[in-house]
Amino acid sequence: MKPSNTAVSAAGADVAVTRPARPWPVFWVASVATFLVSLDTTMLFAAFDPLRHAFSDASAADLSWVLNAYTVVYATLLIPSGGLADTYGRKRVFLIGVALFLAASAACGLAGSVSWLVAARVLQAVGAALLTPASLSIVLAAFPQTQRAVMVSLWGAVGGLAAAVGPSAGSFVIDRFGWPWAFYINLPLGGLALWRGAALLTESIKSGERRRVDGVGMALLMLAVGAVTLAIVESDAPNWSRVELKAMGATGIVAAAAFVVWARRTPAPLVDLALFRHRTYRFVNLATLAFGTAFSMMFLSLFFYMMNVWHFSLPQAGLAVTPGPLLVMPTAIVTGRLASRLGHRRFLVGGSLLYACSSLWFLLVPGDEPRYLSHWLPGLMMSGIAVGLVLPSLSAAAVSRLPVAHYAVGSAVNQATRQIGSVLGVALTVALLGHAALQRADFDALYLVHGALALLTGLLCLPVDTKPQASNRT
Secondary structure, three states: OOOOHHHHHHHHHHHHHHOOOOHHHHHHHHHHHHHHHHHHHHHHHHHHHHHHHHOOOOOHHHHHHHHHHHHHHHHHHHHHHHHHHHHHOHHHHHHHHHHHHHHHHHHHHOOOOHHHHHHHHHHHHHHHHHHHHHHHHHHHHHOOHHHHHHHHHHHHHHHHHHHHHHHHHHHHHHHHHOOOHHHHOHHHHHHHHHHHHHHHOOOOOOOOOOOOOOHHHHHHHHHHHHHHHHHHHHHHOOOOOHHHHHHHHHHHHHHHHHHHHHHHHOOOOOOOHHHHHOHHHHHHHHHHHHHHHHHHHHHHHHHHHHHHOOOOOHHHHHHHHOHHHHOHHHHHHHHHHHHHHHOOHHHHHHHHHHHHHHHHHHHHOOOOOOOHHHHHHHHHHHHHHHHHHHHHHHHHHHHOOOOHHHHHHHHHHHHHHHHHHHHHHHHHHHHHHOOOOOOHHHHHHHHHHHHHHHHHHHHHHOOOOOOHHHOOOO
């Protein structure tokens, strides 16, 4: 849906009033908190095996909910949190989110059981969902229109940096101090973001209209994502019958359909489906779902391969994974600058094809014998460059045509879509690789699925049009 000129003018007026004189300190405060959210996810990929040993009575499927309970809640709450940030003030929602994320991180580290840990992760997800869309809207409002493509790419690249630091830092910290420190490490940086944010950030101009939280929509979306995820994760579990699992999957599909029907009829839906009338926004979000699934599959499988096939230690696996993610941030920065002039399509399609090539490399080249430099590193570098081309570009393309007043909600829908993909990716990986004795051949199906998802991402990005001269198109 194309916004009216009045809405755009009002949005522009808001930015003129609230834009800070020194935007870069604002960027770094907002990005530090987002860095922690991304860091926490990648560190937990490294912590999956240590958690399996720490809670030996829990199955791999049970432990997957340490990741998936967080991601389901995070994905569902991102969208209403974007509305809260736009309505009640971005600074207020951001600071509340950071404070809640830090308190929940401490609770995670103190968890004495899987159920306690999952409950704390749910609370952590609430904090992360509050701060993420507020963070991006704060960054976008701090810079002029001409710099937004670059800033969104840089904001996304901060997440890529966290992905680079997470595996190696997480592996070292967990191996040296234990898995609780995967959560305690959030406290000092988060405390700094909370302190500086309170001092530096200025409150956004609030709309006079208060948004009503769509509780029915939230419940339907959580049921849809949670039921489908449960059906995939528990596919090999002995305590679930095939009939029960099929019923669970069907329940998720019905809940998803009901969510769409509800969103069309209710006056204040969780997701305003009118956003998807814009062709680029619609295809970017479909591509984000496919790529988010592939991204989490690849990242989690790297640790499974290194530790189970090549028998690397946790710190060795973390270091072995790091070079790929280290390429994400510089690639994203260069891509953001070029995309501001050329549009995002060529980078999205090219990056997706490169990501598919990395899947093919991992399928055909690495074997049982550890040959890191010749058999693993080339595929890892391809995947790192590909993620740097695609992931930040998806975030930037999603908000490239949105008025300022809809930044938080529009970006939240895109981030939520990526998180739903992450849930599905973790569920598929655990279903394919969650059993105890892994062999090289067990990874073939995963790499084939991953490559297909990468190709699907590229196909879905073909209609994306974000060239500057196309700004007047609907």
